[in-house]
Amino acid sequence: MINIEIDGKRIETENGSTVIEAAHQAGISIPHFCYHKKLSIAASCRMCLVQVEKAPKPLPACATPVTEGMKVFTHSEQAVKAQKGVMEFLLVNHPLDCPICDQGGECMLQDMSVGYGGGASRYHEEKRTVLAKDIGPLVSAEEMSRCINCTRCVRFGQEVAGQMELGQAFRGEHAEIMSFVSGTVDSELSGNMIDLCPVGALTSKPFRYKARSWELSRRRSVSAHDSLGSGLAVHTKNNHVLRVTPIENEEINECWLSDKDRFACEGLNSPERLTKPMIKQDGKWQEVEWQTALEYAANGLRHIASGAGAEQIGALATANSTLEELYLLQKLMRGLGSDNVDFRLRQADFSADGKQQGAPWLGMPIADISRLDSVLIVGSFLRKDHPLFASRIRQAVKKGAQANIIHSVDDDLLMKVANKAIVAPDALVTALSQVAQALDAEKNGKAQTASAEAVAIAKSLSGGGCVAVLLGNFAQQHPQAAQLQALAQQIAAATNGKFGFLGEAANSVGGYLAQATPGSKGMNAAAMLAAPRKAYVLLNVEAELDTANPQQALAAMQAADMVIAMSAYRHHATNYADVLLPIAPYTETSGTFVSAEGRVQSFKGAVKPLGEARPAWKVLRVLGNLLKLSGFDQDTSEAVRDEAIGGMDIAAQLSNASQATDQPAIPTPQSSGMQRVSDVPIYATDAVVRRSAPLQATADAAVPRVWMHGSELQKLGVKDGDMVRVVQGLGGVTLAVAADDKLPQGVVRVANGHAATAVLGAMFGTISVERA
Amino acid sequence: MANIFNFFKSFLLLELLKGMAVTGKHLFSHKITVEYPEEKTPQSFRFRGLHAQRRYASGEERCIGCKLCEAVCPAMAIKIEVAERGDGSRRTTQYDIDLTKCIFCGFCEESCPVDAIVETRVFEYHGEKRGDLYYTKPMLLAVGDKHEAQIAKDRAADAKYR
Numbered sequence: 002m003i004n005i006e007i008d009g010k011r012i013e014t015e016n017g018s019t020v021i022e023a024a025h026q027a028g029i030s031i032p033h034f035c036y037h038k039k040l041s042i043a044a045s046c047r048m049c050l051v052q053v054e055k056a057p058k059p060l061p062a063c064a065t066p067v068t069e070g071m072k073v074f075t076h077s078e079q080a081v082k083a084q085k086g087v088m089e090f091l092l093v094n095h096p097l098d099c100p101i102c103d104q105g106g107e108c109m110l111q112d113m114s115v116g117y118g119g120g121a122s123r124y125h126e127e128k129r130t131v132l133a134k135d136i137g138p139l140v141s142a143e144e145m146s147r148c149i150n151c152t153r154c155v156r157f158g159q160e161v162a163g164q165m166e167l168g169q170a171f172r173g174e175h176a177e178i179m180s181f182v183s184g185t186v187d188s189e190l191s192g193n194m195i196d197l198c199p200v201g202a203l204t205s206k207p208f209r210y211k212a213r214s215w216e217l218s219r220r221r222s223v224s225a226h227d228s229l230g231s232g233l234a235v236h237t238k239n240n241h242v243l244r245v246t247p248i249e250n251e252e253i254n255e256c257w258l259s260d261k262d263r264f265a266c267e268g269l270n271s272p273e274r275l276t277k278p279m280i281k282q283d284g285k286w287q288e289v290e291w292q293t294a295l296e297y298a299a300n301g302l303r304h305i306a307s308g309a310g311a312e313q314i315g316a317l318a319t320a321n322s323t324l325e326e327l328y329l330l331q332k333l334m335r336g337l338g339s340d341n342v343d344f345r346l347r348q349a350d351f352s353a354d355g356k357q358q359g360a361p362w363l364g365m366p367i368a369d370i371s372r373l374d375s376v377l378i379v380g381s382f383l384r385k386d387h388p389l390f391a392s393r394i395r396q397a398v399k400k401g402a403q404a405n406i407i408h409s410v411d412d413d414l415l416m417k418v419a420n421k422a423i424v425a426p427d428a429l430v431t432a433l434s435q436v437a438q439a440l441d442a443e444k445n446g447k448a449q450t451a452s453a454e455a456v457a458i459a460k461s462l463s464g465g466g467c468v469a470v471l472l473g474n475f476a477q478q479h480p481q482a483a484q485l486q487a488l489a490q491q492i493a494a495a496t497n498g499k500f501g502f503l504g505e506a507a508n509s510v511g512g513y514l515a516q517a518t519p520g521s522k523g524m525n526a527a528a529m530l531a532a533p534r535k536a537y538v539l540l541n542v543e544a545e546l547d548t549a550n551p552q553q554a555l556a557a558m559q560a561a562d563m564v565i566a567m568s569a570y571r572h573h574a575t576n577y578a579d580v581l582l583p584i585a586p587y588t589e590t591s592g593t594f595v596s597a598e599g600r601v602q603s604f605k606g607a608v609k610p611l612g613e614a615r616p617a618w619k620v621l622r623v624l625g626n627l628l629k630l631s632g633f634d635q636d637t638s639e640a641v642r643d644e645a646i647g648g649m650d651i652a653a654q655l656s657n658a659s660q661a662t663d664q665p666a667i668p669t670p671q672s673s674g675m676q677r678v679s680d681v682p683i684y685a686t687d688a689v690v691r692r693s694a695p696l697q698a699t700a701d702a703a704v705p706r707v708w709m710h711g712s713e714l715q716k717l718g719v720k721d722g723d724m725v726r727v728v729q730g731l732g733g734v735t736l737a738v739a740a741d742d743k744l745p746q747g748v749v750r751v752a753n754g755h756a757a758t759a760v761l762g763a764m765f766g767t768i769s770v771e772r773a
Numbered sequence: 774m775a776n777i778f779n780f781f782k783s784f785l786l787l788e789l790l791k792g793m794a795v796t797g798k799h800l801f802s803h804k805i806t807v808e809y810p811e812e813k814t815p816q817s818f819r820f821r822g823l824h825a826q827r828r829y830a831s832g833e834e835r836c837i838g839c840k841l842c843e844a845v846c847p848a849m850a851i852k853i854e855v856a857e858r859g860d861g862s863r864r865t866t867q868y869d870i871d872l873t874k875c876i877f878c879g880f881c882e883e884s885c886p887v888d889a890i891v892e893t894r895v896f897e898y899h900g901e902k903r904g905d906l907y908y909t910k911p912m913l914l915a916v917g918d919k920h921e922a923q924i925a926k927d928r929a930a931d932a933k934y935r
Contacts, residue, residue, distance in 0.1 A: 100839030100886045101863045143861070210855050210863050213840045 006070040014601070020073055021049055022064040026064075031075050032084060032113045032201045034091075036063035039256060040160055046091070046151050048113065050083040051075045054334040061084040064154075080225040081117075089120035091149050094129045094169065094174075095200070098759065099121065102147065104201030107214040110149065117572030132178045136167070138698035139186035139260055140194055140387035141680035142178075148202035150176055151488050154194040161257065162188040163395050163415030165333050171326030175183040178202070187700045189388040189683060192263040196246060196256075207267050207695045208244045212236075217243060220607035223585040224262040225321045228504030229254060229367065229389050230596025231262050234609040235588055241475035242266045242588050242608055245468055252368045253596070259388035260699075261683060261690055268692035269611075276612025285628060286575060291613065299627035301563040302337060305536045311338030315529035318344045318517060320506035321687050323592025324601075325638045327508065327517035328645035329621035330540055336630035340523025343535065346542065347474075347505065347549045347681070347753075349765060350482040351525040354698045358655030361486075363597040364493075365469065371396055374466030376457060377401045377492065379433060379485060381473020382415055385683040385701070387503050391416075405458040407432050408475065409678045410708075411743035416657050419461050422454040425676050425745045426765055430481045433488045436462070440495040468498030474679070475504045478549060482764050483576065486642025486659055501657055504597035514654055515645050533557040539566045540617060541584070543575055543688060545759035552762045567617055570688055572659045577602075583614035586689055590616035591638040593646075599655045603642060611685075623630035675747055677768040678728065681754035704736065705752035707770065711740040713747070717772060727751055737773045782885065791878050818927040821879045823895040824870050825917035825923060827888060834914065835889035838865040842890050850874035851881065867911035868910040888928060893920050 002013050007024050014023040024031050028189035034046040044064035051062045059079055062333055092114065099105040131145040135144055152169055155178065159165045160685030166186045170179050180186060186194070195205050215371050217236040224231040232248030245266045247258035252422075278294035305313055316334045317371045318327055327344055330435045345351075372378075376629075395416040398404050403419035411423045424432045435451040439459035443447050449456050462545045464470050470489040478484060493500035504510060512518065519525050524532070530553050537558060541547075548554040558564055558577040566578040576616070584590075590608040593603040599689045610616065618638050633714075635641045682700040684690050696702060717738075719725055725738040727749065734757060744750060753764045761768070782788070807814055827835045836856035853866040882891045893916065900906040908916075917924065 100841065105839065118935045190895070209836070210857050212855075539886070664893055 003067050003071075005067050005069075007073045008075055014067055016067075018067055020051060020053075020060075020065045020067055020071075023067050024073070024075065024295060026162055027690040029075060031061060032117050033061045034109060034149060034155060034335065035112070037153055037156075037197065037628050040153060040156045040197075042227075043156065046149065047087045048084065048091070048117075050087060052077045052079040052083075052394060054657065055075050061729070062732055071237070077477070084117045084510050087143060088114055089123070092118065092122060093124050094146075095149060096128060096144075096146055100145065102196075102201040102203045102493055103209055104147075105213070109199035109635065115310050117269045124738045126604075127664050129174055134179055134183070135185070136180050137187065137206075137700075138262055139189070139206055140186055140191055141209055142202065142205045143209075144201055144204070144258065146202075147178060147200045148178055149200055150178070151199060152178075153197040153199070153474045154178060154203055154427070155395050157190075157194055157197055158186075158188065160399075161392055161395075163392075164188050176403070182603075184701065187622055189260055189701065190257060192260045192393060193247075193257050196258075203475065204243060206764060207264060211243050212238050217493045220605070222247065222604045222607055223507070223602045224258075225255075225386060225594065226261045226687060227259070227300045227365075227389075228506060228597035229506065230389065230390065230594055230598075230600055230602055231258055232602075233258070233262065235266070235609050237569045240608045242269050253365065253600070254389055254652065255388055257392065261388070261686070262698050265690045265693050267695050268689040269586055269588055271570065271692040271694075273572065273692055274611055274614070275568060275571045275581055276614060278613065281575075281579050282431065286581075291615070294580055294582060295623055295627055299584070299624055301579065302536060302538075302624075303628060305563060306337050306339070306423065307696070309535045312341065312524075313535040314339045314538065315341040315524065315534040315536070316343075316540070317346060317526060317542050317544075318342075318512075318528065319346060319550075320344050320509045320512055321587075322508060323587070323638075324508060324511040324515050324588065324595060325618040325641040326380050326540060326621065327512050327631070328515035328641060329509075329618055329625070330391050330538070331515060331517045332622055332632065333625050333628070334538070334623060334755055335619060336632075337628065340520045342517055342523065343519055343526035343529065344508070344527050344564075345515045346547050347478045348482065349478060349480045349527060349549050349763065351527060353483040353486060353659050354525065355521060356659045356660045357656070358660065359654050360510050360599075361502045361657050362510050362599050362655040363471075363504065364499045364657050367393070367596075367598045369499075370394060371466065373397050373402050374468050375404045375461050375464055375468050375496075375498075376406065377406070377436070377462055377470045379407045379472050379741060380429060380476030380479060381408065381471065381503060382410070382412060382475060382680045383473060383503075384412065385680065386474050388683075390503055403461045403464075407436070407472075408711065409745065409748060410741075411682075412758060417677060420457040422452070422458065423745055426678055428745075429476070429479060430484045430488065433492070437488050437491050437495065440492060444495065462492065462498065462665065463499075464494045468496045469493070470498060470500035472500070472502045472505065476550075477502055477505060483659065486657065489503040490658065495666070500769070502597070506597070507594045510597060510599055510655065511593065511601075514595055514649070514651070525680065530554045530557045533560045535561060536563040537561050539568070539578070541572065541688060542566070542575070543568070543569060543572050543691075545689070546685070546754050547755065549688075550763040551753070551759045552730050555759075566686070569614065569622060570692060572688070576659050582620055583612065584609050584617040584620055585610040585614045589614065590618070592616075592618070593638075593642050595651070599651050601646065601651055603639070627641060639766050646667065673765040675709075675749045675770060676746075677764065677766055678750045679753040679764040680750070680759075682752050685752070685754040705755050706737045706739040708739050708741045708744060708750035709770070710748070711732060711742045712737060713749075713770075714740050717770060719772055726771050727768055728771070729762035729766070729768045731741060732762065734758060734760050738770075796922045818930040819879075820894045820896075820927075821877045821882075823893050823894040823898050823916060824872070824875070824913055825891050825893050825914040825920060825924060826868065826882070826910065827891060827921065828914065834864070834889045836868060837887055837889070838863050838868075839886060841886065843886040843931075844915065845880045845884045847880065848874045848876045849876060850876075864908060868913065870908045872906040872908055880901050891917070891924055891928070893924055894927070895920065 033049040049062040050059035052074040134142040197372040222233040406421040435455035439451040489500040544554040564578040566574040677731035
């Protein structure tokens with residue numbers, strides 16, 4: 002520890018910290034632009050000049066390390082003069098037209114200029130002009146003349162997003178920020194540049210000119226789009242959500258937000274929103290009153306329960322429904338006498354059900370990921386499925402952690418990957434078991450028989466320190482997920498590490514806590530669709546987009562006598578549903594999400610539900626009343642939550658341990674035809690995201706292509722970019738083919754969850770490709 | 774003694790004569806009454822009457838939709854919606870002043886960075902039914918177009934004090 006003095010205040014600070022850090026720690030503000038606590042030091046703006054005793058000239062506080070006995074003056078005559086001078090220089094080229102700037106009212110330059118600048122400009126010559134750039138549908142670079150060249154956006158790309166998409170070209174007065182050869186900024190974290198930009202150079206494109214910062218009310222909410230549970234500040238005006246910004250929390254999202262969380266709100270006011278309950282009569286949709294629609298639904302359910310039997314009713318919900326909704330849905334089903342309720346729609350292997358000791362979770366707090374020394378990530382499209390988990394792991398890797406990958410595709414994770422084993426999906430279990438084997442051999446001093454990659458991964462994991470095995474969405478959706486889980490458990494035990502699931506959606510843990518899973522006599526999501534039920538209750542589900550096997554799901558829906566779809570949108574359900582009940586998405590309802598780390602976060606609605614849409618928990622409650630079931634008289638969502646998890650020791654409910662057989666059987670890979678590998682594209686994960694126009698305009702939301710190894714393309718006799726027909730079961734679709742030589746042989750990568758591939762079958766399994 | 778004094782005061786109608794003297798004085802003095810509407814009182818160039826939106830000589834509307842007037846308005850009489858126009862500039866799609874709320878404080882014109890919203894010398898306007906005094910953007914622009922010469926003259930006169 003070092004003792005310094007700032008403005009006469011004695012401060013004890015850590016060795017190696019800078020003056021600005023020490024000052025902020027003591028609550029003394031020093032004006033700055035280029036300095037940001039999460040980014041490297043650039044010292045390019047010079048705004049933080051302070052006077053230091055015995056230094057002949059003012060020094061930049063952000064780049065000056067503290068020394069014992071240092072005396073710093075932030076408001077002395079010399080410091081103030083320096084700050085005023087720098088401010089005048091910064092404003093020389095900055096347009097003074099704050100009234101038309103979108104940043105006006107929340108601009109650092111504006112604030113600092115009032116606090117530290119002169120009253121009027123002495124500069125009357127011409128200002129420099131920087132041409133506008135088009136860097137994609139999310140971030141607007143229309144006003145690049147406003148840039149003060151602090152390079153925060155550049156450093157963010159390099160250091161946090163892992164990808165330098167913006168850079169500073171030219172020198173001196175001609176220096177400007179631009180993307181490489183007019184490219185777009187495609188990072189899944191690009192929206193953070195908007196927050197980082199201290200001026201109005203990089204602003205939000207969808208939000209452009211929509212409102213002033215002072216007109217907006219901010220409401221706290223929680224992200225509904227991934228399992229991280231990022232804190233959101235939802236900015237509203239006139240009962241409309243206009244934008245979303247992060248709420249800082251070091252333990253969850255730090256100060257970042259993924260583009261999915263930030264721009265999904267654009268889908269909330271989509272023209273596809275369902276605003277009135279609807280009933281299909283004689284093949285025609287009719288708007289009706291809530292009472293009519295609910296009675297129709299209740300009568301239908303009662304009729305089927307008494308006629309065909311309650312087990313002929315199945316309930317499916319997505320994992321981004323709130324805890325309250327999932328709880329009431331399962332309560333409704335169980336009240337009716339059916340145990341068929343599930344929220345794990347993309348899962349294929351349910352053999353761990355009943356053997357699971359608790360709700361599968363991350364296995365550790367999110368913040369611990371930053372402290373890992375070695376991590377094995379199994380089956381995860383990490384960057385696209387979990388942008389901020391990826392960023393945390395990237396930071397850990399920068400600090401020396403080793404990232405090891407076992408997966409079926411080799412996408413660029415924008416970080417140094419120590420070892421990787423890229424195998425076809427049916428060999429995933431074998432690949433992971435080899436790591437377990439190698440660890441075992443290493444421990445017992447036996448000769449290594451496993452593959453070289455497995456030995457390298459085992460070596461990396463057995464290095465001691467903090468070790469974790471993380472199972473991604475691909476591993477969780479894998480047909481041998483239970484075996485992968487058992488092996489991960491085994492590896493974690495052998496390395497004294499932790500293991501867990503990254504989690505697919507906002508409430509992947511909460512669904513278990515709400516008991517929205519079938520009991521011993523119930524059917525899980527896959528079984529319910531494989532053996533079609535007579536009636537389905539769908540909560541937030543788009544059958545052809547949210548399930549593991551769209552073909553099968555759609556067939557089951559079409560065969561059903563009655564489908565009650567609770568949805569915020571009018572979607573494909575109009576083809577198979579009988580009742581459409583408009584429900585409120587996450588900004589319009591109160592609710593609770595339980596994040597991957599088991600953090601229970603409740604939130605209130607930021608705006609009123611659109612039209613006649615109502616929170617789903619209220620709809621389910623009234624349905625319960627109409628069906629004359631007991632225990633449906635909660636007045637608030639808090640009451641539902643307390644009934645579901647009140648008094649529950651959440652930590653005790655979380656467990657990845659499975660009582661499955663200690664040594665799982667390893668199936669031998671069968672090589673019959675091509676195997677499908679499917680990801681859910683980042684902007685196709687849930688209903689709201691799918692309707693956000695700016696997100697759908699990004700490169701990540703392009704129509705999926707069929708990716709295969711180059712040699713497979715040659716075998717087929719097609720070139721990169723040609724059209725091919727992929728067929729699975731009864732359905733086929735013609736898509737463009739693309740070569741990815743990093744894919745294993747015999748693998749075809751086609752995305753699931755996208756409208757273009759909704760006619761295909763299971764996410765895993767055989768698929769045939771033919772020339773179109 | 775006082776009784777005798779009062780007797781003479783009332784007997785000689787002294788009070789009446791005093792009053793008549795005042796009346797007489799005013800009968801022949803200069804008149805200050807204005808014969809409205811034939812005659813009008815003089816107005817300052819800072820007179821704060823009916824609002825107007827101005828245009829540049831090119832015909833382009835001045836307002837850039839910065840919303841400062843909306844923010845400063847103490848009566849919350851102004852409502853503005855902004856969007857990007859085809860040419861990329863920031864323009865209002867809605868600019869309404871509810872004159873029944875307005876207290877004519879002049880803060881809006883003072884806050885305007887482009888002299889777009891101004892208060893004119895017009896004070897003779899009325900509404901015959903509810904909503905007539907809710908001035909929308911076309912109405913405000915029409916007022917501006919009609920009185921632009923006077924508005925420009927008044928701004929020029931006031932310029933040296935700003």
